[in-house]
Amino acid sequence: MQNKLKNLAYYGGKPSVEKSSFIPWPAPNTNHLNALQRVLDSGKFHRVNHPLIEELEARSREYCGTQYSRAVSSGSAALHVATNYFAGKGNSAIVCALNWPGAIAAIAHCGLDPIFVDTAEDGCIDEASAISHMDKENVSLVQITHLFGNCASRNKLRSYARAENIAIIDDCAQAANVPRYLQHTLHLESDAYILSGNGAKHLASGELGLLSTNSIGLIEHVDNVSLSSSSRKGERIFSPSSLGYNYRPNVFSASIAIDRFSEIDEQIKIRRENAQYLVTHLEKLPGINRLFGMDYESSGFCSVPMRINFKALGLPETAEVRNRIVELLAAENVPVTVWLTRPVWEYIPIWKNKYDLDNYPNTKAILNSMFCISEIAPPNGISQLHAVVQAFEKVWEAINIFGIELFDTERGNCEI
Structure with a gap:
């Protein structure tokens, strides 16, 4: 088990994704x-x-x-x-x-x-x-x-x-x-x-x-x-x-x-293909779901939003658990981010603390469970995303082995 944990880049292992493999958007040329x-x-x-x-x-x-x-x-x-x-x-x-x-x-x-x-x-x-x-x-x-x-x-x-x-x-x-x-x-x-x-x-x-x-x-x-x-x-x-x-x-x-504008249709086509590849492979893992139905005809995929199903993983339903998963993936050089951590009114001074997030249960659940995968635009393609899928599989294997203990362990302390 100790060796399995040390395979994670977060704990000193080799990242699954080459750091220079993705061309970051806006991909100037x-x-x-x-x-x-x-x-x-x-x-x-x-x-x-x-x-x-x-x-x-x-x-x-x-x-x-x-x-x-x-x-x-x-x-x-x-x-x-x-x-x-x-x-x-x-x-x-x-x-x-x-x-x-x-x-x-x-x-x-x-x-x-x-x-x-x-x-x-x-x-x-x-x-x-x-x-x-x-x-x-x-x-x-x-x-x-x-x-x-x-x-x-x-x-x-x-x-x-x-x-x-x-x-x-x-x-x-x-x-x-x-x-x-x-x-x-x-x-x-x-x-x-x-x-x-x-x-x-x-x-x-x-x-x-x-x-x-x-x-x-x-x-x-x-x-x-x-x-x-x-x-x-x-x-x-x-x-x-x-x-x-x-x-x-x-x-x-x-x-x-x-x-x-001259290339936008082709750009969005590639974004859709990349998003479909990611979603198809990642949803095979327990406890990870797409945010929305993803109609590949109408969606433009500025990024690929995914959600953690905490119950399927046997983990507490908290933003802290989601954040640790994102940290583990980011250490593997997966282009992953947490989009927002607070309801939108908390960013506007005159509205701050005037509304109760508990009155918006879907918003609350998404804020606690969602993360986004970026860099799906051309010239990036399936070859780069294949490594992303492998990174997810490596992190999910560790979650499957260690469960909640993985989220109680500090960086570098592998004695579980």
């Missing part, structure tokens, strides 16, 4: 150097009407299937502008309790009261719970966040919101493929699709945001609140009474994002 060169050749490094900005917005409109698109400085900025536009319809916004702080910060900035609802089993907003609040409170909007690339279609929720004149904002920062899927496959509506160019996302290009919509009013609002002056139509227009958030897009990032 010579195409991106060419993209930067296009900006240099233009002689202009700024302007919202820069030809590269206009080309990017055209790509976004085409990809999302909308009439209009605007590039801004980040996905968070796009969320802020859209939320600001729809905030006047009421005084509250419906959001999922399992969320990223940047996604809901816009609600606080716009003076709206959040209505947190629990997550469904797939890690996205619970449809029935969200609908139950729509006719009881003065709701401006519902934010549907597509976590990890999981497509949250939520047909009934969208229909109900339409009937109640409640705006729908789709946060697609981790799911760039969702607008295309909703528009072209399910024919579902949204008032705003938000995409992100952050380095960890599908459109990884630095810092950039895109807002795509069919609302000309929202587009005019983007220009009004995000700039103190605009030259989008070729004529410099000053708006001294605007909010002037200065959410100008970065031209260098925009040029890289244009290249990302």
